[in-house]
Amino acid sequence: MAGVEDPKFEQLVRDYSGLIRRVIARVSGRPYLTGQLQDDIAQEVFLALWKRLKREQPIEDPTSYIFSVARREAIRLLMREASRRSQSLEDEHMELPSPQVSALSSLEARELGQAVEAALQQLPADRRRAARAHLIGLDAAEIGRLTGWSYNRVRNLVSRGMLDLRRILKLETEDE
Amino acid sequence: MNNDRLASAYRGTAPPSSHLTETAWEALLDGTLPAAEREAAREHITRCAACATVYQGLAMFAIESRALGASARSGSPFRTSLRSWPASIAAMLVIGAAVGLLYRGARPAPGDESAPTTTAAPLRVEPIDPIEPLAVRVAQNRAVTNRGPVSNQVFLEAFNLAIEPYRAGRFPEAATSLADLGATFPDAAEPPLYEGIARLLAGQANESIAPLDRALGLASGTEWLPDAEYYGARARLAAGRDEGRQTLVKLCATSGPYQAQSCRATVR
Numbered sequence: 001m002a003g004v005e006d007p008k009f010e011q012l013v014r015d016y017s018g019l020i021r022r023v024i025a026r027v028s029g030r031p032y033l034t035g036q037l038q039d040d041i042a043q044e045v046f047l048a049l050w051k052r053l054k055r056e057q058p059i060e061d062p063t064s065y066i067f068s069v070a071r072r073e074a075i076r077l078l079m080r081e082a083s084r085r086s087q088s089l090e091d092e093h094m095e096l097p098s099p100q101v102s103a104l105s106s107l108e109a110r111e112l113g114q115a116v117e118a119a120l121q122q123l124p125a126d127r128r129r130a131a132r133a134h135l136i137g138l139d140a141a142e143i144g145r146l147t148g149w150s151y152n153r154v155r156n157l158v159s160r161g162m163l164d165l166r167r168i169l170k171l172e173t174e175d176e
Numbered sequence: 177m178n179n180d181r182l183a184s185a186y187r188g189t190a191p192p193s194s195h196l197t198e199t200a201w202e203a204l205l206d207g208t209l210p211a212a213e214r215e216a217a218r219e220h221i222t223r224c225a226a227c228a229t230v231y232q233g234l235a236m237f238a239i240e241s242r243a244l245g246a247s248a249r250s251g252s253p254f255r256t257s258l259r260s261w262p263a264s265i266a267a268m269l270v271i272g273a274a275v276g277l278l279y280r281g282a283r284p285a286p287g288d289e290s291a292p293t294t295t296a297a298p299l300r301v302e303p304i305d306p307i308e309p310l311a312v313r314v315a316q317n318r319a320v321t322n323r324g325p326v327s328n329q330v331f332l333e334a335f336n337l338a339i340e341p342y343r344a345g346r347f348p349e350a351a352t353s354l355a356d357l358g359a360t361f362p363d364a365a366e367p368p369l370y371e372g373i374a375r376l377l378a379g380q381a382n383e384s385i386a387p388l389d390r391a392l393g394l395a396s397g398t399e400w401l402p403d404a405e406y407y408g409a410r411a412r413l414a415a416g417r418d419e420g421r422q423t424l425v426k427l428c429a430t431s432g433p434y435q436a437q438s439c440r441a442t443v444r
Binding site: 071072075082129134 | 179181182183184185186187188189195198201202205218219221222223224225226227228229230231232233234431432433435436
């Protein structure tokens with residue numbers, strides 16, 4: 001049974017702690033990937049390394065290996081976190097209705113959402129995708145990575161898409 | 177009604193009932209998802225708040241994977257499932273201790289933490305991205321000449337002449353003409369910015385720092401700020417000054433037009 005004094009494990013920490021720390025620090029600037037999630041990823045990476053060590057399997061390219069393990073665990077943890085968040089939001093709505101949020105305003109919000117969706121259908125394809133991505137909360141750099149568009153093209157498409165949307169919905173543009 | 181309310185209403189509409197799978201996420205980030213599925217995945221992310229959140233958290237991993245050349249192919253021998261956690265409490269203690277060491281800043285054996293010792297191969301060193309010339313443009317308020325002050329037109333004409341060697345790739349000549357332009361229009365960010373870039377591209381890294389610093393000072397609060405920061409950092413790095421790397425690391429961690437380049441440029 002392994003223990004913390006295991007020389008192989010101490011060697012493993014010496015070999016990889018700097019690399020793991022750097023890999024995780026590299027992604028620390030992103031939202032939703034902070035604090036406990038980083039700790040969890042680090043744990044999973046060490047666990048994977050430990051298992052390989054126990055099987056005496058060499059790691060030919062530690063950078064790629066650690067990165068792929070870290071990414072895989074990030075996917076799992078982020079999916080779990082997103083699911084937990086959306087479930088807890090649904091529960092809040094069900095159990096603790098705010099007195100300010102009347103049935104009427106819920107209905108209005110739903111109708112507005114449907115109107116936005118209908119308006120989006122009228123946009124040209126690229127503007128529609130840019131506007132959708134913007135509305136869902138992605139920033140310009142993230143939209144660029146998702147679509148392969150340049151930063152300036154993203155800004156242009158989002159700007160025009162949102163203007164079109166407001167025009168179709170007959171909303172004033174001054175308050176943007 | 178502002179755009180935030182529109183966004184809130186959009187996110188509140190019926191979300192898709194299914195989500196991208198773990199395998200689909202990996203393939204999407206690797207660029208191995210077939211074209212039709214990739215399009216469907218992209219479309220899904222723009223409609224599903226939960227998946228958009230996952231994507232935001234993974235975006236940096238996508239950049240880093242490309243930069244590091246990391247692979248997570250489906251046939252990889254590394255794809256051993258990690259789901260089956262060992263029951264051994266000792267193993268958990270080991271992992272906990274490792275994370276503790278990690279976050280206490282434990283250092284590996286004397287020498288270099290970036291150079292693993294016995295079992296690990298040396299880190300892969302990727303070439304830094306070549307420096308690309310910044311596309312020629314002027315500040316948006318200058319481009320609207322029919323509404324701007326008359327001096328905008330004067331500046332635009334002078335700028336067009338001075339930038340011509342830059343457009344043609346004659347960077348030493350461009351550096352001189354843009355330095356002259358900067359003396360005539362000392363409040364404009366464009367001349368020192370393009371002069372600095374021209375010097376950088378002409379192999380005059382040390383000489384490029386001063387104009388780029390001047391551009392940075394003039395760019396505060398303007399659209400030129402990311403350009404001045406990025407090229408200023410690249411100039412310092414090219415001149416062997418390590419503070420340039422710190423700026424690139426900061427840009428790498430910040431959403432903006434130079435995020436991807438900065439990440440690639442900081443990979444050792």
